[in-house]
Amino acid sequence: MSDKRPVVIDLRFARESVVSALRSAFPDRPVIDMGDPVSADRDLSEAEFAVVWKPDPELFRRATGLKAIFSGGAGVDHILSAYELPDLPIIRFVDRSLTDRMSEWVVWQCLHHLRNGIAYASQQRDRVWHEIAEQPEARDVTVGVMGLGVLGTDAVRKLKVMGFDVIGWSRRAKSIEGIKTFDAATLDAFLGQTDILVGLLPLTGDTRGIYDRALFSKLRRTGPLGGPIFLNAGRGGSQKENELTKCLADGTLNAASLDVFEKEPLPADSPLWTMPNVIVTPHAAAASDVRALFRHVEAQIARVEAGKALEFVVDRTSGY
Template sequence: MSDKSPILIDLRFDRDSVLRALPEAFAGRQVIDLGDPANRERDLSEATYAVVWKPDPDLFRRANGLKAIFSGGAGVDHILSNYQLPDLPIVRFVDRSLTDRMSEWVVWQCLHHLRNGFTYAEQQRMRVWNEIAAQPEARDVTVGIMGLGVLGADAAAKLKIMGFRVIGWSRSKKEIDGVETFNAGGLDEFLGRTDILVGLLPLTDDTRGIYDRGLFSKLSRTGALGGPIFLNAGRGGSQNEGDLVGCLTDGTLKAASLDVFVNEPLGPDSPLWALPNVVVTPHAAASSEVRALFRHVEQQIERLESGEPLQFVVDRTSGY
């Protein structure tokens, strides 16, 4: 029996991806995989660490010997908002692969809207050959990013490489090379200069429902794209979906690309599915790569057990 502390896995991910990653992870350490039916009634009091994504509601009562909780994704609202948590560190997943995927989705969607993706896709379906004469360049468009953590900063850097003008907003001012940034007091100025709004905010009490009609109505209406566009790959709870549908219908927003929703999966009766000016992706902008997640957890456990501080620990006061 290993003398390394046991680790608990409770991930509501694709089961095959977890099974492929586990044999290569946590060498010499006992792993309790709650995806295995044989472990569902097991005594969990011996587990010292837990890697979770939307875990069993009773997990933290049963696993009462934990020293740290590791989120299976960059977000932690799925833990903070749904459980009575013990007073111990909660660690976010920060990894190059996750960051790159998120930035790729943001760049992809910005280019889709810049290069008339909806119109050309419809022309293809209708077998119409028609070049759109007006074609703005990326340099003509200002992308405003709300949320300037690791993901937002990387998206900003990659959008700048593509030629977009990029500005950023966060509640407390951040410094990012080559990007003009705003804090809470500068929100209206930030919105008024934004042609494409990118939502990468964490979900907190302050950000729940922040993307509403009042906010959308403050976006730039004089930009090269003919109206403001909204992208959200942060958290679904940050958008007021009733307002969002209304704004996409009445022209307050020209278009949107949405990867996250208040309720997931998005219900088949949601009007967002059928709106011709909306891209819907199934919370796939930055899916966690399980092998990378487990490497991240191993590195953090190694730090903790060698007396070093954990990285990427969540501030429960701010919610991220």
């Protein structure tokens, strides 16, 4: 029997993915899986680590012996904004597979809009054979990425490989080789050069509702795509959906690809579902691979046991 203290798992993911991943995870440590009904009344006071995604609010009151809390995703706003938390390290999920998936979604959507994907999909439904004459190259289009953390930095590099002119924005100045970057003081200059705006910001007090009519109206209107395009795979709370919808209807925005929303699942009566210039994906841009998540947690626990510092610890002041 292991003398190590338990790790508690409370993940609102597809149940089968958690069960499957747990078969090979944490082989030397007891696991309390809160998704299993037999764990409902378990004593959690001995649990040493918690791996969570939108957990039961009672968890942190019951698990009084925790040393660290691991987020089940790259974002941590689901923890910081919804719970009364103990004074413990909170660890973001950083993993190659998650990063790659996010960049794939961003590149896919940028190419889709570049190559008239919405128009051609409509023509296919109507059985229309018509080649759109105007076809700009990627080098003609400036993609502006807001959020230059792990995900944003990878996305700008891969967009650059595809030939796009890429610029980046973060609240605090960052330097990325080969990429022109902007900070809070130069946001308007960044927006004025942007044809496709990519939102990869974390959700904090500063970023909540940042994507609104005032911001969209500052995007470049004379670019080769006929008007600005908005992509958001960061956090739904960063966009004001009522204003976003109106901007898509009146031409302030030419089109959008949206993976995150203020309320999820996106309500059936949302006009975004049926707008012809909108692509909706169900918060699937960078779904967490549960096996990769558990490997990440195991690696960080091993650091603790070796007397090393945890990596990817959230700054609670900044929110990421």
